[in-house]
Amino acid sequence: MYAYVGRRVLGTLPVILVIALVIFLILHLSGGDPAAIIAGDHATDEDIKAIRDKLGLDRPLAEQFLTWLWNVVQGDFGISIFNRVPVGTLILQRVEPTLMLTLTVIVFSIILALPMGIAAAWYAGTWIDRALMALAVLSFSLPVFVIGYGLVYAFSLQVPILPVQGYRSLADGIGPFARHMVLPTISLGLVYTALLARMTRSSFLEVLSQDYIRSARAKGMASFQLITIHALKNASVPIVTTIGSGIAVLIGGVVVTESVFAIPGIGRLTVDALLRSDFPVIQGVILVFSFFYVILNLAIDLLYTVLDPRIRY
């Protein structure tokens, strides 16, 4: 088991290397002088020369890559052009809101989507199924910012019970944190909920038609146990896969949501960096998101072996 985990972790290294290479090359293949790009629009010739010397931009590309990679491994992502703060520090400052938003969205969606999907599958073909799936289609087709502004209009302006925007750290207490999280979580979570509910429904439909479900019924098992013990674990592999791949969709949504609700997270950092062509920050953010995504997929792969005894290591 440990050997397997070790092997899988090592297996992600080539993937991470390729990602790093692509991110590195973005800067160098974008045309123009990398030193000038990094230095920004208002840099003087001395500035550019200083950067070129410091980063070794006149060296062979392979050597530059290795140097850059070595720095990244040590946590040095370079320095923001805009405010001269190390990229690593910038990202660390912004990590909490994004992580929290992602977490609350995942929890919110799972809590909502599992019962929805299971109920739809259980009552497949009835009005319950049709109503739930219509709801899912609706929330899937509404853009995040439409839901976001709609909710703000309803619950912050018309009936002012929740803050319009902003973020409070969990360190400031659970109350303020939760009040600021409700609307962003719902705005972003509905899409994800819809996706998950549909997947839950289809994998449950599949499982419920299996012979072993009939055997469990023939044993005298009640519906609740049937769902929680016999069906859920079997349906869990595709559901977990969807949770994982849905997070890729989520990352795009996080950027939008943070903009709508002015949440100072990595999404906002990305947008600001793009608007300012702050290349080191863009690289750093892409690197962090990619790394996060690779780790997540690894975690999900490892989870499969726990969920399904037939998947062996």
Add this chain to the structure above:
Amino acid sequence: MSEPLLAIDNLRTEFHSDDGSVAAVQHLSLALAPGETLGIVGESGCGKSVTALSIMRLLPRNAGITQGRICIDGRDLSTLTEAEMRKVRGNEIGMIFQEPMTSLNPVLTIGRQLAEATMLHRGWSRREADKRALEMLNLVRIPDAERRLKEYPHQLSGGMRQRVMIAIALSCEPRVLIADEPTTALDVTIQAQILSLISELQRKLGTAVLLITHDLGVVAQTCSRVIVMYAGRKVEEATTVDLFANPLHPYTRGLLGSVPHLSNGTVPMDARLTEIPGIVPAPGQIVQGCAFASRCTLATDRCRAEEPPLVEHTPGHFAACWAVAA
């Protein structure tokens, strides 16, 4: 015959669709005495599984019993609530299915699936249930039972899985075991082992067995009485010896095919169904007269016009055929 344990009286089970309802089983009656083994035999699609699922009230959602009664110990199962019915399933009636490969839950251990039955019906703790599970695995002669309890279904062969299914079905000591083609999916040698296991347990525990099969060889080996079904109807019923010695219905004779007529009461062991030319009428197709008439070499105008009633020709030997009645 003693008081029946399981009695089906004039059962009709229909499948509903947008195009209307279609009967998969009709006018079916049978009685199973305590400790007896009754076979139901017939070609695929003749309504054997639907009969079994009707008894268990586990029919698919688009199917339902529209006529008749199914009683266990004189208790009409249709009057039970779903919760009461759950106490019958697995407790008073155990059931095993055709597909041992898919009948066990792939993500739960053998031990867990065995323990569930007694935990459900006897309210036992997991520890007590596990003890019973081990006992049952030994009873169905699974070697190395202790280790098997911790294993998952995919680690067992088909024959082993069917033994586990039998162990599960019998762990609450039900008085009736319904075995729906329990050996069809297995190799011939394993088939024989499973059948003799069922017979042995039946004698040991006094369980009445309703054995469903399309294989007359299986009937010969295990059943004391047989019902022959065709297109959802019972066309013949007799003791096994009687049926093999003196098949009355042309369909039964067709099933027996070239199997030699044995008058000394012994029964051939490998009497498989032979092909009967022609096709079974599709369920829902309006059949005038006898459903078998279109495939029957003896069919007359009367056969095509009037459905033959089930008539007792010799004591305990029934057949529904005008040619025999004549």
